[in-house]
Amino acid sequence: MIRLFVGIELPESIKAQLLELQKNLPGTLWRNPEKLHINLRFVGNIEEHVGEELLKELQYVRFPAFHIALKGIGYFATGDRPHHIWVGIDPDKAIREFQEHIDSAVKKAGAGNQDKFKFVPHVNIGKLNGTTLEEVGAYIAANNLFHTEDFLVDSFTLYQSIARDNGEGKYHRLIENYPLSLV
Secondary structure, three states: OEEEEEEEEEHHHHHHHHHHOOOOOOOOEEHHHHHEEEEEEEEEEEHHHHHHHHHHHHHOOOOOOOEEEEEEEEEEOOOOOOEEEEEEEEHHHHHHHHHHHHHHHHHHHHOOOOOOOOOOEEEEEEEEEOOOOOHHHHHHHHHOOOOOOOOOEEEEEEEEEEEEOOOOOEEEEEEEEEEEEOO
């Protein structure tokens, strides 16, 4: 079994701006720069032969390159327990359309519809542990005007998520990078 996801790598200048946000929120495990990306589709744990099919199927995705920026702060929660803090995407129309192409390729490869969550374009910047809604609200209020410059999305990447031998989290291995068409 392998654990895969499809994402967009961020420019180093954008990652640097995200790192500036990573402070002043109690109970947060901030993401390392190498883990900062836009997740287009979590595929999950699949058989290796299905992963090979996905690798092939993604090469047929056709979509024009597009510009986006990161803007605003949000969070995911289960009930009243926030568990992740994130930065949004602006504008999100192109990335939503692009994600539908990725989702279609995942299904054609036989990886099924394992992603049970509705797609929310974002960059996860931290995992929350015991952080209260009030603390998250104060953080959002202090940082919600965050906005990066536009940047070009001209490729996407298939990643493998691998558990570290020491049991301390996971790391991401780039499997394949796919270009978008420059029009």
